[in-house]
Amino acid sequence: MKRKVMAMVLALTMTTGVLAGCGGYGSSKGSDTTDTSTTTETQGSDNSTTAKTQESTATGDPILIGALYPLTGDLADSGKNMQYGIDFAVEEINANGGIDGRPIKIIYGDTQGDGAPGMTEMERLITQEKVVAVMGAYQSGVTEVVSQVAENYQIPMITANATADSLTSHGYEYFFRLAPTNMMFIRDMFQCLVDYAGKHSNATIKTVAVCADNTELGQQTATWAKFWAEKNGMEYLGDVLYSKGAADLTSEVLQLKQLNPDALIVDNYVSDAILLTKTMNEQGYKPQIMIAKGNGYSETSYLESTGAQANGILFATEYLQGEKSQDIYDRFMQKYNVALNGHSAEAYTVVWIFKQALQNLANAGKEINSENLKTELQTIKIENSFEGGSEIILPYNTIQFTDGEFNGIQYKQTNMLGNLVVAQFQDEEIKSVWPFDEAEVEIQYPASFQ
Amino acid sequence: MKKRIGSRQILLLIMLFLVALIPMFIKTPYILSILVMTFYTASASLAWSILGGMTGQISLGHAAFMGLGAYISTLLLMNANFTPWVSIIVVFFVVGGISALLLSPCFHLRGPYFSLVTIAFGEAFRNLLTNWNYAGKGQGLLLPFGDNSLILMRFKSKAPYFYLALVMVILMYLLVKYIDQSKLGYALKTVREDEDTANAIGINPWKYKVIATFISCGLVAVCGVFYASYIRFISPDIMMQDQSVKFVLPAVIGGIGSAIGPLIGAIILTPLSEYLNATLSSIAPGANLLVYAVILIVVILFQPRGIMGWYENSKFKIKLNNWLDKLDGRKKE
Numbered sequence: 001m002k003r004k005v006m007a008m009v010l011a012l013t014m015t016t017g018v019l020a021g022c023g024g025y026g027s028s029k030g031s032d033t034t035d036t037s038t039t040t041e042t043q044g045s046d047n048s049t050t051a052k053t054q055e056s057t058a059t060g061d062p063i064l065i066g067a068l069y070p071l072t073g074d075l076a077d078s079g080k081n082m083q084y085g086i087d088f089a090v091e092e093i094n095a096n097g098g099i100d101g102r103p104i105k106i107i108y109g110d111t112q113g114d115g116a117p118g119m120t121e122m123e124r125l126i127t128q129e130k131v132v133a134v135m136g137a138y139q140s141g142v143t144e145v146v147s148q149v150a151e152n153y154q155i156p157m158i159t160a161n162a163t164a165d166s167l168t169s170h171g172y173e174y175f176f177r178l179a180p181t182n183m184m185f186i187r188d189m190f191q192c193l194v195d196y197a198g199k200h201s202n203a204t205i206k207t208v209a210v211c212a213d214n215t216e217l218g219q220q221t222a223t224w225a226k227f228w229a230e231k232n233g234m235e236y237l238g239d240v241l242y243s244k245g246a247a248d249l250t251s252e253v254l255q256l257k258q259l260n261p262d263a264l265i266v267d268n269y270v271s272d273a274i275l276l277t278k279t280m281n282e283q284g285y286k287p288q289i290m291i292a293k294g295n296g297y298s299e300t301s302y303l304e305s306t307g308a309q310a311n312g313i314l315f316a317t318e319y320l321q322g323e324k325s326q327d328i329y330d331r332f333m334q335k336y337n338v339a340l341n342g343h344s345a346e347a348y349t350v351v352w353i354f355k356q357a358l359q360n361l362a363n364a365g366k367e368i369n370s371e372n373l374k375t376e377l378q379t380i381k382i383e384n385s386f387e388g389g390s391e392i393i394l395p396y397n398t399i400q401f402t403d404g405e406f407n408g409i410q411y412k413q414t415n416m417l418g419n420l421v422v423a424q425f426q427d428e429e430i431k432s433v434w435p436f437d438e439a440e441v442e443i444q445y446p447a448s449f450q
Numbered sequence: 451m452k453k454r455i456g457s458r459q460i461l462l463l464i465m466l467f468l469v470a471l472i473p474m475f476i477k478t479p480y481i482l483s484i485l486v487m488t489f490y491t492a493s494a495s496l497a498w499s500i501l502g503g504m505t506g507q508i509s510l511g512h513a514a515f516m517g518l519g520a521y522i523s524t525l526l527l528m529n530a531n532f533t534p535w536v537s538i539i540v541v542f543f544v545v546g547g548i549s550a551l552l553l554s555p556c557f558h559l560r561g562p563y564f565s566l567v568t569i570a571f572g573e574a575f576r577n578l579l580t581n582w583n584y585a586g587k588g589q590g591l592l593l594p595f596g597d598n599s600l601i602l603m604r605f606k607s608k609a610p611y612f613y614l615a616l617v618m619v620i621l622m623y624l625l626v627k628y629i630d631q632s633k634l635g636y637a638l639k640t641v642r643e644d645e646d647t648a649n650a651i652g653i654n655p656w657k658y659k660v661i662a663t664f665i666s667c668g669l670v671a672v673c674g675v676f677y678a679s680y681i682r683f684i685s686p687d688i689m690m691q692d693q694s695v696k697f698v699l700p701a702v703i704g705g706i707g708s709a710i711g712p713l714i715g716a717i718i719l720t721p722l723s724e725y726l727n728a729t730l731s732s733i734a735p736g737a738n739l740l741v742y743a744v745i746l747i748v749v750i751l752f753q754p755r756g757i758m759g760w761y762e763n764s765k766f767k768i769k770l771n772n773w774l775d776k777l778d779g780r781k782k783e
Contacts, residue, residue, distance in 0.1 A: 141687055
């Protein structure tokens with residue numbers, strides 16, 4: 001009987017484990033969690049097509065594209081967001097006649113946030129569903145696994161979100177990247193600091209320090225921060241790394257206080273971000289500038305939990321609601337009742353890139369197949385807006401997959417022109433502050449934290 | 451006592467032969483990759499069952515030992531051009547040794563306390579590799595690409611992996627079966643049933659637990675070599691505790707303590723979860739896991755001893771045996 005009870009307890013524990021998908025403490029989980037969920041109210045729209053499902057006017061043979069995302073597990077929320085972005089783009093495209101009358105159809109695969117199921121699903125998409133191209137995956141680790149499968153089967157693949165720099169250095173012919181890499185994230189964060197110090201003589205930014213978790217991403221942030229600090233003539237005082245999902249960050253904050261950098265660079269998942277902000281407040285540590293890699297700081301729950309304590313904190317992100325995309329942002333909000341964020345905006349854009357490439361093929365009278373699509377993607381250059389679609393809603397105006405090299409790392413078929421925007425919490429709202437020419441407001445300096 | 455070759459053996463051989471023929475008829479990589487994962491999971495589960503099933507020490511850290519095997523073989527391959535075939539032997543002894551050494555002070559813990567320790571060790575190894583520069587830190591390691599090579603266990607198609615996995619699972623099964631019926635197996639089972647009695651009759655529980663750990667962890671590390679060669683990318687994520695559960699479940703469902711249990715469990719569970727994932731996940735994300743979990747709960751609630759536990763006491767077994775005996779021309783005893 002005792003054995004039976006124990007078996008049942010054990011079984012239940014394991015079942016919950018299975019249900020939860022995977023433990024929420026993966027190292028490469030969430031390649032970059034930059035959910036920019038601005039809480040601004042949507043403006044009442046007078047557009048008659050909003051909120052309604054647009055009817056598809058394309059009736060031909062559908063063109064199949066695979067999308068591989070974590071639809072279950074602890075990253076399911078993020079996966080869902082990207083799914084919205086994709087569906088939204090597909091609906092727009094098909095409502096406008098698709099590609100010469102052929103609609104785009106997305107076949108989803110669920111990676112469960114793990115490499116091995118991701119690989120099997122990728123094989124299903126390619127060999128069973130016979131997709132012409134694939135997009136995904138969210139996490140860098142999973143993308144690493146599935147991109148080699150795509151390469152093996154010679155199916156073009158674009159990743160919208162994976163940021164690990166190494167992904168594009170394997171020389172793959174069929175793998176493309178839209179997302180800004182970790183290097184670019186930290187580069188732009190430093191550029192923002194340098195620009196501000198150049199413009200305002202009262203700001204001295206000579207020393208920096210990093211506070212991040214000790215996972216792959218945190219480590220990369222520290223490495224790149226050191227690199228860019230030296231490049232920009234700043235002194236790197238050191239990094240304070242902690243275990244992800246920390247229960248207490250007091251000693252870390254005291255360490256930071258002792259280092260006392262002019263600018264504090266942080267990269268934390270949302271729960272750690274909240275804890276860090278609160279602990280800093282308790283300990284009375286107020287660095288003059290605190291700049292975060294989007295990640296936890298751009299999640300809605302961050303601002304909800306910290307409130308005014310977040311005021312003055314800067315964060316870099318892939319997308320901010322602005323003039324360029326207000327219409328899309330509003331319609332998206334009405335349809336799904338969540339804000340368009342960095343990830344969904346990128347996923348949305350990738351579908352449009354596919355559309356443009358396929359359209360180019362159709363216009364040139366070429367057959368639509370993986371090989372031609374790959375060649376087209378290698379040469380495609382999209383400036384300002386998509387043909388028959390909206391402007392590029394991301395903070396850059398050109399999309400082109402080029403090869404490059406930086407600090408000994410090869411970047412193949414990466415959108416090297418990508419860049420980020422920096423926002424700041426001011427009066428408990430998210431305001432864009434950098435690049436200066438597109439900024440809503442001036443940077444608050446020093447940060448008030450109240 | 452020598453067994454005659456009877457209908458049982460012949461039937462088994464025919465079944466094996468049919469399984470081996472699968473890649474000739476089914477060319478779809480998707481189906482083959484599901485089968486490869488099935489064999490791999492079954493192998494790891496069989497390895498786990500030596501410690502978890504036979505000896506009754508429920509380990510929830512086996513994914514870490516699998517990961518260690520994968521890491522050691524990959525590092526040897528990348529830095530010393532070691533063929534995975536040699537790594538198989540290396541990792542068996544190295545990982546077996548390490549785990550036996552580390553876990554040996556913990557064998558005085560019983561029941562869930564031991565399980566907790568194994569979780570802790572798993573996490574410790576994962577953190578170690580997440581922070582170890584030489585092993586690629588959290589970014590993981592990508593195995594070198596190139597043409598097909600049997601020596602490097604590298605193939606572009608699925609069929610060779612299918613046969614490798616098939617051979618692995620057969621050998622693993624035969625080994626577990628052999629241990630199960632050997633003197634060692636009886637000693638392990640005695641330890642499982644009652645440590646004090648075992649001690650009283652001259653079986654040192656501590657010694658046998660060390661032996662079981664060595665074999666079990668060593669074998670699961672061998673599965674890790676296969677995993678690395680097949681997936682061709684490893685990161686500390688493969689050592690997460692939920693991966694360990696994937697090795698435990700087939701044994702629990704198939705029947706803890708029987709040699710064939712983990713095999714049957716894996717043959718049912720892996721394709722089932724893949725099938726549910728493919729059919730349900732895009733319609734209603736999460737529904738596949740829900741259905742999977744309900745099936746698990748039902749089995750465990752009504753058949754705590756797993757499928758083999760049911761089979762051992764069922765009329766079906768008697769009928770099957772009768773039928774097989776008839777085929778052999780033997781009389782019902």
